[in-house]
Amino acid sequence: MYAEERQQVILDRARSQGRVDVGALAASFAVTTETIRRDLTVLERRGVVRRVHGGAIPVERLGFEPAIAAREAVMNTEKERIAKAALTQLPSEGTILLDAGTTTARLADALPSDRDLTVVTHSVNIALSLSSRPNLTVMLVGGRLRSRTLASVDAWALQVLQDTYVEVAFMATNGVSLERGLTTPDLAEAMVKRAAVSAARRTVLLADHTKVGNDYFAKFATLRDIDTFITDDGIDTTVAAEIGDAGPTVVLA
Numbered sequence: 001m002y003a004e005e006r007q008q009v010i011l012d013r014a015r016s017q018g019r020v021d022v023g024a025l026a027a028s029f030a031v032t033t034e035t036i037r038r039d040l041t042v043l044e045r046r047g048v049v050r051r052v053h054g055g056a057i058p059v060e061r062l063g064f065e066p067a068i069a070a071r072e073a074v075m076n077t078e079k080e081r082i083a084k085a086a087l088t089q090l091p092s093e094g095t096i097l098l099d100a101g102t103t104t105a106r107l108a109d110a111l112p113s114d115r116d117l118t119v120v121t122h123s124v125n126i127a128l129s130l131s132s133r134p135n136l137t138v139m140l141v142g143g144r145l146r147s148r149t150l151a152s153v154d155a156w157a158l159q160v161l162q163d164t165y166v167e168v169a170f171m172a173t174n175g176v177s178l179e180r181g182l183t184t185p186d187l188a189e190a191m192v193k194r195a196a197v198s199a200a201r202r203t204v205l206l207a208d209h210t211k212v213g214n215d216y217f218a219k220f221a222t223l224r225d226i227d228t229f230i231t232d233d234g235i236d237t238t239v240a241a242e243i244g245d246a247g248p249t250v251v252l253a
Helices: 003-017 022-029 033-045 068-072 076-089 102-110 124-130 155-162 187-198 237-245
Strands: 049-052 055-058 094-098 117-121 136-140 144-146 151-153 166-171 175-177 181-184 200-206 218-221 228-231 249-252
Touching: 003 022, 003 033, 003 055, 022 033, 033 049, 033 055, 076 102, 076 166, 076 200, 076 228, 094 102, 102 124, 102 166, 102 200, 117 124, 124 136, 144 187, 151 155, 151 187, 155 187, 166 187, 181 187, 187 200, 187 218, 228 237, 237 249
Parallel strands: 094 117, 094 166, 117 136, 166 200, 200 228, 228 249
Antiparallel strands: 049 055, 144 151, 175 181, 181 218
C-alpha cells in the first residue's frame, strides 16, 4: 500500500470511529509506529486531523472551529453532490439567502446562469464569487467580519436580517444532532444564523455526514425549523430516518 492510500484509510477510520490510535494503526498496517506518526503529521498539515497523545482526532469531531482553508480541503466530492442536489430547491425567481459555509459556497458556484435571483449573504467570499454574475443581484450583509469564517456578525448583520425576507435560506452548520439540533461554536455567528432562518419562507440545510452527531456551544435552530436536509450517502440510514421523523425531509446526494 502506498503512503497516500494508507493515509486515506487512516482518515476514513478516524472519521468513522471518532479517533485513531498509533499503536493499533501500526499493527493493522504492519508498519512501524514512526511510519504512522509521519502519516498523521501529513494529515494534520492537510488540516483534516488534529494530533493528540497516542493518536489523532478528525477535525470534524473537535470542539473548535477549523478555518476555511482546512474545511475547504475535506469532503470535496460530497459537498459537490450536495450542492448539485440543492439546485432543485431554488425558486424560479425571487430572493435566496446563502449562509456562510464551504458547502453553501459550492452551491454559489453552481447557481444557474439562466435564472434571475437576488442573493443575500453575510459571507464575503460567497459575495465575491458571485459579484461578476450578471443574472444575480448580490446583497452583502455588513457587520463585524469573523476572520475564521469570513462572515459578518453582530448588531449590523442582525438588524439587516431582521428586516429581510427571502424565499429560501440555504444554511450551513458545524453540527446537527437529534438531541441539540443545529449548533456552531461561535455565539455571534449562531445569532446571525438564527436570524437567517427566521427570515426565510423555507430553510434548506446543506451538511455532509461528518457533521451529523456533533454538538457545539451555540444552538441556532431545531430540526423542526428545517424543511429539507441535504446530505451525502455516507450518513447512517437509521440516523437519517430518525432525523426525518424529527422534522425535515432528508435528501441523500
